[in-house]
Amino acid sequence: MFTRILVPLDGSWLAEAAIPHAELFAKIFGASIHLLRVLEPISYHENPAAVDPLRWQLHKAEADAYMQGIANRVRGNLGGNIKMREDEKKNRVDYSVREGKAAENIVDFAHTENIDLLVICTHGSSGLSRWNISSVTQKVINLIYLPVLIVRSYDQSIMDENIKRYRRILLPIDSSRRAEYSLAAGIELARGEISTDSTPEAADDKSTLFLAAVIRPPELPIPEPFPIEISQLMEKLSRLSHQTVDRYLYEMKERLPVDCDTCVVESASVPSAIQELAEQEDIDLVILCAHGYSGQVTWPYGTVTLNYIENGTKPLLIIQDVPLSQVRPTAAEVAAEKSGRR
Known part of the structure; x- marks a missing residue:
């Protein structure tokens, strides 16, 4: 890789x-x-x-x-x-x-x-x-x-x-194919670390891959307090979302060839939830795909990844899902090229 x-x-x-x-x-x-x-x-x-x-x-x-x-x-x-x-x-x-x-x-x-x-x-x-x-x-x-x-x-x-190893690796995933692009690196890092130390003790000290999903509450363009019918629908949607994501992570955990834990968090801020989870679980490495389910690849990083770059505190591995061949030069790059500067 x-x-x-x-x-x-x-x-x-x-x-x-x-x-x-x-x-x-x-x-x-x-x-x-x-x-x-x-x-x-x-x-x-x-x-x-x-x-x-x-x-x-x-x-x-x-x-x-x-x-x-x-x-x-x-x-x-x-x-x-x-x-x-x-x-x-x-x-x-x-x-x-x-x-x-x-x-x-x-x-x-x-x-x-x-x-x-x-x-x-x-x-x-x-x-x-x-x-x-x-x-x-x-x-x-x-x-x-x-x-x-x-x-x-x-x-x-x-x-x-x-x-010698990243003992606890956090891999936030939003159920999108783009986010799953980072799984290969997470598996290799969790599985491959043991081979870097030949002592018997190292073989028992396995790394753990934490698969985490953050569910955001529905956003409604109406003032609070919400009517009772809408509140009930939101609660039902939140419950169903939690169950669906739980099942998705469990099925993924069963397929992966490394020790895994799963976690579903409900939060209005995905980056804040990732940071809090990383601190609570004493994470050694966070792995994020450059972009997630929104699929907006106009910029090098999506909102969640960019926010964690700028505000996170843990080592961060970013798997870039946009090939260099598909990158278009920015307006600043074009202007610099025309002026003879880079």
């Missing part, structure tokens, strides 16, 4: 929080890892003085040495467990150093190098802030149109350099 993983780094410990997650995905899916560092030249507005060529070359050399050290560390962590042929193991971890704007280079690299999973942190060298996600990360995930694993840099619990 994932064969080439891209991890952008900027030299900060915040960005490095993505590495253990990338290593775990590489072990489970037998993927290679490519580390990318983009050096952004200082603009004239930031520093009117001319950039010293010698200092810039030293900066590039330091970045290359840093990336080489990270690559060697990742190779050591992967060891011999990665599911690849012998000739592929030699190149299972690689790195590149580029110059230019970070977001543009990350997106272009992912598209030209056939990357199929981006693992990126919410914050990097600019440090933590009140915003849940940095501007560079926001730009990248909005234009990349690939599966993305977003790691929350501000969560100190993710700093463990040896993540």
Whole structure:
């Protein structure tokens, strides 16, 4: 499912929080890892003085040495467990150093190098802030149109350099075919983690996949209080919806080859319900499809997924259901292209 993983780094410990997650995905899916560092030249507005060529070359050399050290560390962590042929193991971890704007280079690299999973942190060298996600990360995930694993840099619990498994995986599903698109990744992550540790204890410590559905109450364009007849109809509809979704999740649970739990929640806000459930169940990873039952694929993410990107607190794997070939350039991209900028 994932064969080439891209991890952008900027030299900060915040960005490095993505590495253990990338290593775990590489072990489970037998993927290679490519580390990318983009050096952004200082603009004239930031520093009117001319950039010293010698200092810039030293900066590039330091970045290359840093990336080489990270690559060697990742190779050591992967060891011999990665599911690849012998000739592929030699190149299972690689790195590149580029110059230019970070977001543009990350997106272009992912598209030209056939990357199929981006693992990126919410914050990097600019440090933590009140915003849940940095501007560079926001730009990248909005234009990349690939599966993305977003790691929350501000969560100190993710700093463990040896993540062995996601013990509890939350997969919200809205009964649509689009949402079911994320099931394959959830199954592999729940089933494949055991193979990353050969100890007997690890085999007993299985991962659990939580299938969750959020039912919203009917929205009526009439003022409250509702007439008794309408209230009764709403209660009946809610009860029938709950029973139908319960049965849908139960049947799905019986078909899946991993340990599963199901949960149906009633809430007026789907993103809030997902966040509350993730906190209550001590979830390690949330998996969402980029779009759900509405089928609105004009934008890279649907409302629920976009809301959790911006306000969620757990690591988030987004399965992109819109192929890059079907993506139309935005008005901003068209204008930038005409002006000679990207």
